[in-house]
Amino acid sequence: MERMKRVWRVRGHTKANQIEADEGRKFIIKFSEEVHHQIPNKVKIFGWRTACNNLATRQNKYRKNLETYSTCSICGRETETSFHATVSYTKSRALRQEMRKNWDLPAESLFQFSGPDWLLILLAGINKDRRGLVLMILWRCWNLRNDAIHEKGEGSVVGSVLFLNRYSQELNLNCGSKNSRKGKEPILSMKTCTESKVNLIKDSPNPDHKRIWEAPPDGWIKINADASFEANNGTCSIACICRDHSGKVLWACNATGISCQDVPEAETKACLLGLQSVHDAKNASVILESDNSVVVEAIKRRNQGLSRLWNLYEQIKNIQDICLDFEVVKIRRESNQVAHMLANVARFSGQSYFWLGHVPLAVAVLVETEYVKPVISNI
Numbered sequence: 159m160e161r162m163k164r165v166w167r168v169r170g171h172t173k174a175n176q177i178e179a180d181e182g183r184k185f186i187i188k189f190s191e192e193v194h195h196q197i198p199n200k201v202k203i204f205g206w207r208t209a210c211n212n213l214a215t216r217q218n219k220y221r222k223n224l225e226t227y228s229t230c231s232i233c234g235r236e237t238e239t240s241f242h243a244t245v246s247y248t249k250s251r252a253l254r255q256e257m258r259k260n261w262d263l264p265a266e267s268l269f270q271f272s273g274p275d276w277l278l279i280l281l282a283g284i285n286k287d288r289r290g291l292v293l294m295i296l297w298r299c300w301n302l303r304n305d306a307i308h309e310k311g312e313g314s315v316v317g318s319v320l321f322l323n324r325y326s327q328e329l330n331l332n333c334g335s336k337n338s339r340k341g342k343e344p345i346l347s348m349k350t351c352t353e354s355k356v357n358l359i360k361d362s363p364n365p366d367h368k369r370i371w372e373a374p375p376d377g378w379i380k381i382n383a384d385a386s387f388e389a390n391n392g393t394c395s396i397a398c399i400c401r402d403h404s405g406k407v408l409w410a411c412n413a414t415g416i417s418c419q420d421v422p423e424a425e426t427k428a429c430l431l432g433l434q435s436v437h438d439a440k441n442a443s444v445i446l447e448s449d450n451s452v453v454v455e456a457i458k459r460r461n462q463g464l465s466r467l468w469n470l471y472e473q474i475k476n477i478q479d480i481c482l483d484f485e486v487v488k489i490r491r492e493s494n495q496v497a498h499m500l501a502n503v504a505r506f507s508g509q510s511y512f513w514l515g516h517v518p519l520a521v522a523v524l525v526e527t528e529y530v531k532p533v534i535s536n537i
Contacts, residue, residue, distance in 0.1 A: 196329050197290040204300065205293040209277045209506075213240045213300070232306055241271045243303045250299040252315045260323060261291050261333045265523075272519035275507050279520045282502035287332045294331075298322055371493055371528045376403045378483070380445040381432040384497035385424035386505045393417055394424035397500035398432030399517065405529040407522075411435055411512040412504035425450040426470045428501070429457065429486075433477040443483035447494065454488040496524055 207213055216238035220228035230238035232247070244250055257263060264284050272279050277296075281289045298318050305313035326333050374380040383398040397412035413431065418424045429448055436442055448454050456465065460475055478484045491498070499521055504510060517525060 196331055197293060198329070201290075201293050201297045204297045205277070208240050208244060208296060208300075209275070211240055211274060213243065215240055215243055232303070241276055244296040244299045245269050245271075247299060247303055249302045249306075249313075249315055249318075250296075253299060253302070253318050254295060256315060256319045257295060257322060260319075261295075261326075262288065263291060263295070264288060267523055268520050270519045272521075275503070275509075275518075276520075278506040279503055279518045282506050283499045283520055283524065290331060291326075291333060294322060294326070371401075371405075371496070373401070373403050373405050373529065374445050378403060378443040378445055379408060379436075380447060381436070382447045382489075382494055382497040383425070383428040383432045384449065384494050384501050385421070385428040386498075386501040387418065387421045387424045388505075392419065394427070395501045395505040396424060396428035396431055397497050397504060398428060398435065399496050399500060399525075400432070400435070401525075405525070407513075407515060407517055407525060409435060409512070409514050410500060410517050410521075411510070412500045413510040414504035414508055422450065422452050422456075423467055423470075425453045426456070426467050426474075428497075429453060430470055430474055433474060436477070436481075439477060439480045440482065442481050444481050444485070446484070446486045447489045448486070449489055449491045449494045451488050454486055457486045493528075495528065496521060499524060 211218070216225050216230065217228045219225040228237045230236055230242060230247075236242050236246070254263065254266065254269070264280070268280055268283065270276070281292065284292070298321070302313045302315075302318060305311060371382070379400055379402050381398055381400045383396070385394050385396045387394045393414075394416050395412065395414040396416060397410070399410040400408040402408060411431065416424075416427060418427065425448055429446060432446065433439075433444070436444060446457070456467075456471060457474055457478075460471075460478075465471060496517075500517070503518070503521070516522070
C-alpha cells in the first residue's frame with residue numbers, strides 16, 4: 159500500500175511538472191513571436207528567463223538555500239535581482255549609455271523597476287526592432303556580470319560595445335543608428351525632452367501626429383479603450399484607463415485570452431470592459447474614446463438588433479442609459495497610446511490586472527507626458 163502511494167505521489171508530481179513545462183513552452187513561443195525574428199534564440203530564451211525571474215541570481219539561489227545571503231557580491235549594497243544584475247549594475251548603466259551613441263534605445267527613464275513584470279512592461283511600449291535591441295543589451299549585461307563573478311572580471315564596456323555593434327551587423331539588425339537616413343525607416347523615436355519626462359512622438363513633420371490626450375471638462379471622466387487582436391488563435395487582449403479632468407488616473411485594467419473573431423469585436427469588448435468598471439454610473443458623466451471608427455459609429459447609432467455583436471452593444475446601451483451624461487468619441491491611434499500599451503502588457507504577460515489610482519511606472523511616464531490641459535467643450 160505504501161509503495162502504491164509513493165508511486166501515485168511521483169506520478170502526480172510528474173504530471174504537475176509536465177503541465178508547468180507545457181505552459182513554459184507556450185510562453186516561450188508567445189514571447190518569441192513578439193521579438194524580431196533575427197534575434198538569436200539564446201537571447202530570446204534569456205529574455206524569457208528574465209521575464210519569469212528565472213535567472214541564477216543570488217536572490218533566487220538564496221530562496222533555494224544555495225546561498226547564505228542575497229546581497230550582490232559586486233556592489234555589496236542591493237539584493238541581486240534580475241533587474242539589478244541586468245539594469246542597475248554599474249557596467250549595465252555604462253553600456254547603455256555608450257550604446258545610445260549608435261543604437262536607437264528607449265529613454266533611460268523607462269528602465270525602471272515597476273514590479274515583477276518590469277521587463278514585459280518595458281517591451282510592451284516599444285516596437286519589435288527596439289525589443290530586440292533591449293534584449294541584446296540585457297543579455298550582454300548578464301554576461302558582464304557572470305564574467306565579474308565567475309571569471310577573471312576582464313570584460314569591459316568598450317569591448318562589449320564593439321561586440322554588440324559587430325554582432326548586430328552580422329544579424330542585419332535595424333539599430334536605428336544616428337547615421338541612418340532620417341525618415342527612411344519607420345522607427346518610433348523616444349528621446350528625452352527633460353530629465354523627468356519623455357516626449358513620445360512619431361518621426362513625422364506633421365505636428366498633428368503628436369501623441370496627446372485631451373482631458374475632459376470638469377466633473378467628467380474619460381475612458382480610453384483599446385484591444386490587441388491575435389488572428390492566429392482567435393483571441394484578444396483588451397485594456398482601458400479612466401482619468402478625470404486633472405489627468406489623474408482613477409483606475410485602469412486589462413484582460414487577455416478573450417475569444418473573439420475580428421478587430422471590431424475586440425474593440426467593442428474593450429469599450430464594454432471600460433464601462434462595466436465605472437463605479438456609481440448613475441452619477442457619472444462619461445466620455446468613452448476609441449480609435450476604431452466602426453465601433454464608435456455602432457455605439458452612436460444605439461440600434462444594433464441585426465448586428466452580430468448586438469448583445470455587446472445592448473450591454474453598452476444599458477450602461478449608457480444609466481449614466482448621468484454620456485458621449486462616445488473617435489480619436490486617432492496616436493492619442494490612445496496608454497490603453498494600447500496596457501493591452502500589450504496583458505498580451506505579453508498572459509495575465510489580467512486591475513490598478514486603482516495608479517498604473518505601472520513605465521506606463522505612468524506616458525500618462526504624464528501625453529496629458530494636455532482641459533479644453534472648453536459643449537459636451
